[in-house]
Amino acid sequence: MRTDRGAAGMAMIVSEPAGAVIALDFDGTLSPIVADPSAAWIHPAAPAALIRLAEHVARIVVITGRPPSTAIALGDTPDGPDLIDVPGLLILGHYGLERWEGGQLSAPPAPAGLDLVRNELPALIAALGPAADGVKIEDKGRAVAVHTRNCADPDGTLEALREPVALLAGRAELVVEPGRKVLELRGPGMDKGRALREVLAEVSARSVMFIGDDLGDLAAFAAVIEADIPGVRVCSGSAEVAELAESADVVVDGPPGVVALLEALHKSMTSRDQ
Template sequence: MGVDGFGLRTETGAAGMAAILADPAGAVIASDFDGTLSPIVADPEAAYVHPDAPEVLIELGRRVGGIVIVTGRPVAQAIALGRPPGGGPGLADVPGLVVLGQYGAERWEDGRVSAPPPPPGLDRVRAALPGLVADLPGARIEDKGRALALHTRNCADPAAALAALADPVAKLAAETGLIVEPGRMVLELRPPGVDKGQALLAFLAERAARSVLFAGDDLGDLAAFDAVRAGAASGVPGVAVCSGSAEVAAALTERADVVVEGPPGVIALLRTLAAALSGRS
């Protein structure tokens, strides 16, 4: 199978997909979690993986050089949400899977988690955030251990609530040595010095990857899209996949080699890739 069946709209994306198809053992398949492998829902703790995702990734894991999930979530949380409630295989069953959590600060592999100590400043943020959202009914604080996120999706006017939080959250981040990571109706305060692009590039180097596909849906994934482009410039062709929706920023869709319709679209594209690679064997 050639690259025509993947909806690619750029020459760089076509070159990346051609490289994956020609040499799957040298390919890394990488993805964000929320909004890409799992739906965006009102309660982040209920954002279970798309029920077909583990099976598709298991098939790919048998054929490519590496499967990695790069997420802002803690790795243990991604693994827990990676098993669909209805039963069946989960992400932990994907051969050789690596999960890089908290934007790459944590690593899950073979059931083991490694991570540095939590950064300073988080305790002060934990104490301050309830006061920031006290007058915003529906706003929710998510404690990720190494980061904290404010969700406004359940507010009466989510966009206005997010805008109202922007300045005080930025001030709190500056005072505590953290940075603000904006997302889809969320502001996250996290440590500086690591992002999804750096995490992805380090993983590609570790695996001596010869091609890469990365799928993402939010502003935090732009760094990984940039890493795909940087890899192509240094001889590692790649494909940037946008999991599209009405909320996805134009900056993401503009940099993507292919835009699909949310997690179901991502799974369909990966299933097409798995079938193409299966046909080679």
């Protein structure tokens, strides 16, 4: 544990788990970052770890930029339980715009500006010439993401796209969410911090842990601090996003480290009761 605040938050979660909310990002946290986003399958041990924790805590929440349906599909494991088997699971997709709970999905209409993005983004990318080779457009339904991970120069291509993508987003009345080799155009007014704050208020949480890996998770880290309850900010470590690690109370080694942390947390809770 790197901070006294984090140590106090962990102690509260272990001593009074019934008041705790455990919230997690999906990509890079429960699943690895891979070249093809459609192949980012959940760590095979993660659903079982979450199921065990769900027996003790107030709420398990996945807050993701993905649609909930995608998180559910990628939450399947070849053996053992799947993400959807976690009791009382809440999935907040598109940074909280979509809510999946108990098999039911609720969401507002998709932003109208996405049609403009879909029409103009391919030409915008093509204008980069050979540098655009390997760029992937991911249509998430309520957002459109531009991935550069498969380019010869991922960082250079991402930088070249920042300004034209921002201009297109402005015309479409959308915002740009930067991430690990990705720029996502989505509707304004919601982020992971707001989504987390709403869940904490909904369940009258007495403690919180949020686990993330990317720049979009900084808002949730801020919400942990602003909640005025004991909390722990966990970074699923990556050299690509140093800002998040610098703000974290705990840094773990990617999805395997996240699973190990969840398992250790459950062990601490159950050993306390024995």
